[in-house]
Each structure stands twice: as structure tokens, then as C-alpha cells.
Amino acid sequence: MSESPDQLMPMPQRCELLIIGAGPAGSAAARQLARGGVEVLLVDQHAPGRDKICGDGLIPDAHQALAKLGLLEAVMARAQPVAHVGCIGPRGGRIDVPGTLAVLPRRELDRLLLEAAQEAGAQFRQARFEAPLEDASGRVIGARLRLPDGHLHEIQARCVLLATGAVPKALTAAGMCERHTPSGVALRGYVKAPQMVGRIKALEVVWDKSVRPGYGWIFPAPDGHFNIGVGVTDSHRDLAGKGQKKDVNLRAIFDAFVEHYAPAAELMRVGELVGELKGAPLRCTLTGARWSRPGLMVIGEAAGSTYSFTGEGIGKAMETGMLAAEALLAHGSDDDAAVRAQYEAGLRALKPKYELYERANRINAYPWLTDLLIWRAHKSERLLRRMSGVLNETSNPGNLVSWRGLTRIIWE
Structure with a gap:
């Protein structure tokens, strides 16, 4: 500008x-x-x-805010529209949750x-x-x-x-x-990989033991670029008013994500990293x-x-x-x-x-919960609608991982 x-x-x-x-x-x-x-x-x-x-990532609440500002059409003219969030569990199971989504670099x-x-x-x-x-x-x-x-x-x-x-x-x-101290920390980079366009189409969020206590993501951005990163919530503890970082090494988590998630490995292998990997705190x-x-x-x-x-x-x-x-x-x-x-x-x-x-947020600490949700969502259209409702803020995300909610998921 x-x-x-x-x-x-x-x-x-x-x-x-x-x-x-x-x-x-x-x-x-x-x-x-x-x-x-x-x-x-x-x-x-x-x-x-x-x-x-x-x-x-621009999820439904961002679309609603942009519409209220009179800017949704202008933003979507530049953004990469996306139809699903791809939730990938530790065992490799996947469910694509529909939503009104897009990606536009913050710059x-x-x-x-x-x-x-x-x-x-x-x-x-x-x-x-x-x-x-x-x-x-x-x-x-x-x-x-x-x-x-x-x-x-x-x-x-x-x-x-x-x-x-x-x-x-x-x-x-x-x-x-x-x-x-922050509530969490994240590390992300941009990769230019036109050959991966159409192969990574969803906002892919990956839970795996290799990235505990966090998660990894790959989001398709405009012009053949991809946003790839890892995040860790609850990364710091407060002790007597003094913040102390937990044993979290974002670069090591990012490397583990790339090593254990095949699409991330291929993206980094065939693509070109644009600039450097950069980290930032989160306040939640x-x-x-x-x-x-x-x-x-x-x-x-x-x-x-x-x-x-x-x-x-x-x-x-x-x-x-x-x-x-x-x-x-x-x-x-x-x-x-x-x-x-x-x-x-x-x-x-x-x-x-x-x-x-x-x-x-307990899903980030216990990735097996993701496996359970993915397994049941493949068998229950109602559960998939509830997961989509979390994106749209019409469903209670806490119910998905409460003991009562888990019991309902298993037996419904």
C-alpha cells in the first residue's frame, strides 16, 4: 500500500x-x-x-462482521473461498465439516x-x-x-x-x-505450491500425538499459496502472578507436523517457502x-x-x-x-x-477425542450438523466433549 x-x-x-x-x-x-x-x-x-x-481463516463470524461493515463482497473478491473444515484425527480419520469459509492473508x-x-x-x-x-x-x-x-x-x-x-x-x-503471558502461541509460514491447488481444498486442521499439546493446519490461500502452521493453546501457566512458559518448542512441533502429516510433507517438499516461519502470541x-x-x-x-x-x-x-x-x-x-x-x-x-x-479446548490435550468425533460423524448426519453448527456458532462446542455429550455421541 x-x-x-x-x-x-x-x-x-x-x-x-x-x-x-x-x-x-x-x-x-x-x-x-x-x-x-x-x-x-x-x-x-x-x-x-x-x-x-x-x-x-475467515469463518462464519468473520463473514457476518464483514457484511455488517459493508465489506464482505470486497473481501470475497480477493479471498480464496473454501467449503469445508477438514478435521483429521491422530489415526488418520477425516471428516469434512461444511461452512461458509474463506482465506485471505492478513496483509x-x-x-x-x-x-x-x-x-x-x-x-x-x-x-x-x-x-x-x-x-x-x-x-x-x-x-x-x-x-x-x-x-x-x-x-x-x-x-x-x-x-x-x-x-x-x-x-x-x-x-x-x-x-x-499469552494464552497460547502459534507459528506459521506461507508456501507457494501451485501444483497443490485442488489437492488441499479445505481448511485442514490436524490433531496428532506428534503435535501435542497443539494442532497443525494447512489453509489454501489465493494465487497458489498455502498458509501452514501449528498452534498451542494454554502454552503458559501463571504462578503467583508470574508467567512461566510450559515446555513448548513451536519449531519442533512444526517439524513433527510436517514429518507425520503426509500432505504437509509434500507441500513443503514441492513448494517454495515464502519468507520465514514466524511466531506470535494469542490472547483468548x-x-x-x-x-x-x-x-x-x-x-x-x-x-x-x-x-x-x-x-x-x-x-x-x-x-x-x-x-x-x-x-x-x-x-x-x-x-x-x-x-x-x-x-x-x-x-x-x-x-x-x-x-x-x-x-x-480439551480436544487439543486429548487428540483421541477427535478420533471419536470423526468416527461417529461418519455414522451420524445429526452429529455432522452439530459440528457445522460449532462453526456457525449455533451449536454448543462444549457439549461435543463433555462426558454427557460423549455418551450421547457413542450411543445415538
């Missing part, structure tokens, strides 16, 4: 609404607010078009979302968040930013949205971090950060918007951004208490869904 006209203009001294972070959450909020007539300044420490470590998706926010009227500047500005009562009234030339700049704002992702530095600086289950304080709200993965079971976070990141925007549009930035109350109520309404996905 070439330098936008916004970037050529000086950083303003004040704005009505300041959003820190131009990922899906920040750009979704910026677009909604700008469309509602709010003056929005969106800043990010990276120039537009930066890479983001992600699986790039392209985030650029499109940012452009859409700017088209709606939001301005963008490159700058790094250093600390909040506070009044005598402790209310956030703006931010101290580090400009690309190294200078510090203070900007005042009626409200600040923090959409800085899983890295806790900005959360800590803003006094919002409750857990410094809407935990690990305060959601708001006077003058500031935390949105997106900074608030823990990623699902622990699937590692999917794009749709929910946009959803949290839109929840914050809707609260601001409903009450105006002058009624801070009402804005924050509505936003937090929206997150609390989502929380039970995250807890169910956390229960379903």
Missing part, C-alpha cells in the same frame, strides 16, 4: 476519538464511527500493509479494512503508543505517541480505543494488563485485560477476543470493535460511564460462548 495522503499531513494536537491499532478491531471500529459522523484518528506503529502472524485483509475506514472518513497516521494522557482524576484524555522520526507527540482525545493485539506492552503502559477467552477505564476501552485481541479451541480471532476482533463503536454512537463520547457500561455488557454477553470454547 502506497503512502496515503493522511500520512503526509502533520499529526493533529487533538481529535474526538483516537484508536490505537489498525488491525481488524481498530479498523472495524474506525469505519463504524466515521460512518456515524465521528471524527476518528487511527494510528498504528507499522506502516499500512504490514504482515500479521495468523492462520488467515491484504488489514489493508482493505484500513482503506475502508479511511474511505468512511477516518484519518490514519503511523505512530507508536507510549502511554495514556490522564487528567487529575485519572481519566484518560489522550495519548503520548512516538512518531516515526523518533519525536514524542501528545494528542488529546475524548475517548481512546486500545486495539494493540496480543503483545502486552501497550496494555501494561495503559494500566490495563492483568496477565502478561476475553481474559487477561481490563475491558475499560474512564476514557479508554480495550478491543480486539488485546481484550482476549480469540477463541481458545479454534484459535480463530478475526471475526470476534471486528465484533468487539463494533461493540465499542455502537456504544459510542449510542451515547456520545461525553457520557463515558454509559458508553463503557454498554460496551462491557456486550462483552459479558459474549463471555459464555468463550467459556464453552474453552471447554471444547
Whole structure:
């Protein structure tokens, strides 16, 4: 993405609404607010078009969020449509779960979302968040930013949205971090392999003893590329408030995935790795950060918007951004208490869904559960519909792996 006209203009001294972070959450909020007539300044420490470590999968909640933003058609014009999630168990069994799915690298998706926010009227500047500005009562009234030339700049704002992702530095600086360690970690790379197009057609998710306590994936991306990676949820433990990483070596898990899963081995053998394998933390289950304080709200993965079971976070990141925007549009930035109350109520309404996905996360620790689900799904159209419902958020994922649910699966 070439330098936008916004970037050529000086950083303003004040704005009505300041959003820190131009990922899906920040750009979704910026677009909604700008469309509602709010003056929005969106800043990010990276120039537009930066890479983001992600699986790039757009599952139904992402499609719904994009439709609400008026961007689904534009995204799907660039994305690779996919019809199924391919669940592969440790014994090699497979079930293809239907869903409304697609893949678009985050570099392209985030650029499109940012452009859409700017088209709606939001301005963008490159700058790094250093600390909040506070009044005598402790209310956030703006931010101290580090400009690309190294200078510090203070900007005042009626409200600040923090959409800085899983890295806790900005959360800590803003006094919002409750857990410094991530919920999980992931490693991914891109492989160009036109000869594999049509052979890997689903969002393939692989559970195997070789990748315990995690999972591997291969997602077909546009233009003959594939997103391949491994993830581990619950990768860190908190001991007396101090985070400690478990014995997890992502590169070793990735190598084991490639060694034991034949399509991954062939993909890496015939394809060309584009760039390097890159790792990133995950923040899940809407935990690990305060959601708001006077003058500031935390949105997106900074608030823990990623699902622990699937590692999917794009749709929910946009959803949290839109929840914050809707609260601001409903009450105006002058009624801070009402804005924050509505936003937090929206997150609390989502929380039970995250807890169910956390229960379903036990599949990552006990891969044999996948074998059981796959075995029964081949015999039960009803179970396959329930698995599809998990993708569409119409079925309870926790029921699939509860003892009651397992008993029902075995005997239904």
C-alpha cells in the first residue's frame, strides 16, 4: 500500500476519538464511527500493509462482521473461498465439516479494512503508543505517541480505543494488563505450491500425538499459496502472578507436523517457502485485560477476543470493535460511564460462548477425542450438523466433549 495522503499531513494536537491499532478491531471500529459522523484518528506503529502472524481463516463470524461493515463482497473478491473444515484425527480419520469459509492473508485483509475506514472518513497516521494522557482524576484524555522520526507527540482525545493485539506492552503502559503471558502461541509460514491447488481444498486442521499439546493446519490461500502452521493453546501457566512458559518448542512441533502429516510433507517438499516461519502470541477467552477505564476501552485481541479451541480471532476482533463503536454512537463520547457500561455488557454477553470454547479446548490435550468425533460423524448426519453448527456458532462446542455429550455421541 502506497503512502496515503493522511500520512503526509502533520499529526493533529487533538481529535474526538483516537484508536490505537489498525488491525481488524481498530479498523472495524474506525469505519463504524466515521460512518456515524465521528471524527476518528487511527494510528498504528507499522506502516499500512504490514504482515500479521495468523492462520488467515475467515469463518462464519468473520463473514457476518464483514457484511455488517459493508465489506464482505470486497473481501470475497480477493479471498480464496473454501467449503469445508477438514478435521483429521491422530489415526488418520477425516471428516469434512461444511461452512461458509474463506482465506485471505492478513496483509491484504488489514489493508482493505484500513482503506475502508479511511474511505468512511477516518484519518490514519503511523505512530507508536507510549502511554495514556490522564487528567487529575485519572481519566484518560489522550495519548503520548512516538512518531516515526523518533519525536514524542501528545494528542488529546475524548475517548481512546486500545486495539494493540496480543503483545502486552501497550496494555501494561495503559494500566490495563492483568496477565502478561499469552494464552497460547502459534507459528506459521506461507508456501507457494501451485501444483497443490485442488489437492488441499479445505481448511485442514490436524490433531496428532506428534503435535501435542497443539494442532497443525494447512489453509489454501489465493494465487497458489498455502498458509501452514501449528498452534498451542494454554502454552503458559501463571504462578503467583508470574508467567512461566510450559515446555513448548513451536519449531519442533512444526517439524513433527510436517514429518507425520503426509500432505504437509509434500507441500513443503514441492513448494517454495515464502519468507520465514514466524511466531506470535494469542490472547483468548476475553481474559487477561481490563475491558475499560474512564476514557479508554480495550478491543480486539488485546481484550482476549480469540477463541481458545479454534484459535480463530478475526471475526470476534471486528465484533468487539463494533461493540465499542455502537456504544459510542449510542451515547456520545461525553457520557463515558454509559458508553463503557454498554460496551462491557456486550462483552459479558459474549463471555459464555468463550467459556464453552474453552471447554471444547480439551480436544487439543486429548487428540483421541477427535478420533471419536470423526468416527461417529461418519455414522451420524445429526452429529455432522452439530459440528457445522460449532462453526456457525449455533451449536454448543462444549457439549461435543463433555462426558454427557460423549455418551450421547457413542450411543445415538
